[in-house]
Amino acid sequence: MLPSDRLSFIILLIVTFEVCVAEQSELICSHQPIVALAGDDVILPCYLDPPISASSETVVWTKPGLDPKYIHFHRDGRLIYDNQNPSYNFRTRLFVDELQNGNVSMKIFNAKISDAGKYFCILESMLEEASIQLTVGVISTPITEVILHNFKDIVLRCESKGWYPEPEVVWLDGEGNLLSAGPTETVRGPDDLYTVSSRVTVEKRHSNNFTCRVQQKDINQTRETHIYVPGIKRNQKNENEQTEKEKDEQQDVEKSVIPRKPNYMKKQNAVENTCEDLPILKGKKEEDQRDQRDKMERSQREETSGTGNNTEDEKQKTLENTKRQRKTSCSDGERLGRREEEWRKSL
Template structure:
């Protein structure tokens, strides 16, 4: 009789605990960032996720996966440890959860030294409460542009802007000292084997009050902008550049040779005429 009573009490408590767990799980929300998370290659980034209301996830399995990856497991925390044996090799030693904050419902994941290949959609899931949420990560790469004066003619100067190592593909803008957009030629874009973009652009400018010009390279998706300013001396607009193209050198040489030949012929003709007169 006593054993039967003990068994009934045990069942009652077990059912009560299960009901409480089910009830609390039904009221739980796994909340992650609704906005894309943006990071630059080489930086560390946190994909934020937490439970509402605050509930301990210290004893639960926390899964971070990336759909489309094989294997898709980025970081799986179970029984107080990372299941390294099922983790995708590209994330070895580059991920962590905030273990001390799991009891406060923080199930965010940190990725160290972000790579371009890390970009994509991640899924955070808690199997015990059947909750999952997706987070988008955008990875960018930037560099400062270099501006040079390539040539000049009377009254105008040609400026060239070049910037390497961008991702995603950026756009190039030219501005004068007052921030007004300048009309430039089409941007030349080259994508390297590392998926990084190199962009270059040229613009012809005329003398202004300050002769200050700006090349701006920007990427709207990652909200990244880099720019370089250049001041063109006044005399650059009045003195043609000394650098000449091979074509101009050839033409100049031909003109010089012809001029010498004409001069020699004229002198020879004058001497011959003088001799015949004598």
């Protein structure tokens, strides 16, 4: 066999081997949806299995509904920009150094909500095609507030703006138990982002800790905010009203059980203070009071009649003696009153 024929035979064997291997290789993309947050970079993994070189292959990434339909068009070792959709300009790339290992994955920079959807990777010469799902999410932290706080109920409100896809809102108490809340209000803005808000009415609890949780299961994202509601305190006016009410009730009880105490105490320094202010007692007490008055009046008349010519000093002494006798009489009356009260208590 001539050397030229031998070289041709070797080349034919190599080509035949590659074709056979290519026919056995399969293009595989991730079966699990790829999740990314807006603004992040994301990789859509695809590869040949068993691995063979795809360096000489035309690798095409596309997405249904686009015009032009190509996201990334790789041929002869470079990206063909003329065929690329403008929304992906300068935002995609292949791992060129990994093509020889059968890695045809594509990277998307600065993911957008509009990037979400189903992608197809196509190897034209091998007639291989595979698909992969991309989900792009947007999240935000919820804000909570107390919108009603009275002596019985507490109404809390939670709002979170800028979610995609649409999330759900749940409320939890301090022990992590789900609370029954009203329906979630959802508004979708012109940017396709969702704003959600929810209200819940709760009773006053010991811990007063509550949690608003906003979650999106498709992108496996959760954000929550905790709120502490201080204990309910009565205002000063209510406290005063309650205190007065309690005092009145206590006095009513005392009146029904204990007889009212006579008020025998009078101002000692008033000249006009007489025993006429004391309650009239029955029996012997009344007689003692009359006797005391009579003695005082007789003594005063005798002193007045017998001392018509006395000096001013003597008149002043007489007046002071009269006051002293009246005070003594009042004290006797008070002692009689206390004795009667003690006698009643002993019954």
